[in-house]
Amino acid sequence: MGALSAEEREDYLPMFLKTMLKATVLNEGFILEVSSWGCCAAMLPPGKKADNPWTLFPAGLPGAVLRLKSTGIKRIMVEHGGAVKRAKKKAFTPKEMSEFWYLFIIGTDPGRQRQGLGGILLEHVKAHARSHGRPLWLEASNNNARGLYAKHGFEEVEEITLGVGLVGPDGLAKHDGEGVKTWGMVWRPDSKK
Ligand SMILES: CC(C)(COP(=O)(O)OP(=O)(O)OC[C@H]1O[C@@H](n2cnc3c(N)ncnc32)[C@H](O)[C@@H]1OP(=O)(O)O)[C@@H](O)C(=O)NCCC(=O)NCCS
Numbered sequence: 001m002g003a004l005s006a007e008e009r010e011d012y013l014p015m016f017l018k019t020m021l022k023a024t025v026l027n028e029g030f031i032l033e034v035s036s037w038g039c040c041a042a043m044l045p046p047g048k049k050a051d052n053p054w055t056l057f058p059a060g061l062p063g064a065v066l067r068l069k070s071t072g073i074k075r076i077m078v079e080h081g082g083a084v085k086r087a088k089k090k091a092f093t094p095k096e097m098s099e100f101w102y103l104f105i106i107g108t109d110p111g112r113q114r115q116g117l118g119g120i121l122l123e124h125v126k127a128h129a130r131s132h133g134r135p136l137w138l139e140a141s142n143n144n145a146r147g148l149y150a151k152h153g154f155e156e157v158e159e160i161t162l163g164v165g166l167v168g169p170d171g172l173a174k175h176d177g178e179g180v181k182t183w184g185m186v187w188r189p190d191s192k193k
Pocket of ligand 1: 039106107112113115116117119139140141142144145149151
């Protein structure tokens with residue numbers, strides 16, 4: 001029972017991201033980029049899910065999950081699904097549950113971080129959501145991202161700790177680890193920021 005080591009994660013992540021991007025497109029989502037792919041993001045429209053049973057196979061999700069030999073990481077994925085669902089129920093009214101846009105991947109080229117690209121992309125996403133009068137949801141998976149989102153008006157709904165006993169704060173395998181934290185965050189079209 002273990003999670004991924006640094007080398008295993010390095011090997012696994014590109015394939016997993018490719019699968020998630022395919023799932024985004026197959027579910028009517030958007031892939032956005034700024035400054036010649038200096039920063040890019042994936043966004044799903046209201047009611048659409050990357051784990052939609054109809055697009056699982058074309059996106060290659062079963063293969064991506066099967067490649068995870070360890071049951072530990074699968075346990076973390078299940079934990080994540082349940083915890084995020086509870087956090088969303090806390091953030092949204094029943095009506096809003098079918099109305100929010102989900103920003104589920106964002107990343108800036110490591111050599112171009114801290115130059116405002118992530119912020120430009122977030123402002124674009126917010127303008128889109130505002131024009132439709134819809135809220136945005138995301139999960140910050142580290143403190144740098146959390147800082148960026150807070151700066152752009154996202155409010156924390158819940159701190160979620162995953163993989164206690166399996167991983168450390170960096171998400172890498174660690175015996176008796178304290179777990180990795182993520183923060184469910186929401187932005188609303190009437191937000192001042
Ligand atoms: C999080 C990430 C997308 C930010 O992109 P970016 O283009 O650097 O963001 P910006 O330059 O617009 O914003 C910078 C703000 O983000 C936060 N931030 C980003 N990188 C940071 C760092 N290394 N240390 C501290 N704060 C950081 C700060 O609030 C910062 O504002 P400041 O420079 O005024 O202090 C980028 O760091 C990244 O790709 N990280 C790896 C992937 C990742 O974590 N994705 C998000 C998963 S939820």
